Amino acid sequence: MAVSMHDVARVAGVSQRTVSNVVNNYEFVRPETRQRVLDAMARLGYVPNPASWRPSGTAVR
Numbered sequence: 001m002a003v004s005m006h007d008v009a010r011v012a013g014v015s016q017r018t019v020s021n022v023v024n025n026y027e028f029v030r031p032e033t034r035q036r037v038l039d040a041m042a043r044l045g046y047v048p049n050p051a052s053w054r055p056s057g058t059a060v061r
Contacts (some may be wrong), residue, residue, distance in 0.1 A: 003046045012040035023048050 005019045012019065014037060021029050022037040029037075040046075 002049075003044045005046075007044055008037065008040045008046050011044060012037045 005016050005023070009016045009019045014033060018029065018033060019037055019041075022034050022041075
């Protein structure tokens, strides 16, 4: 089964939103938090799924 952002968040001890912010390279994530998320992603083998991305502001149908 694929590793989800929820799994990464649980292992890193952060919210799914924080994982999303790290994946999207937002600048407002503390360096130590970013590293904890990146470590969890590497440990679990998390790979973002480009098919699940959608442009901001578009509705999900």
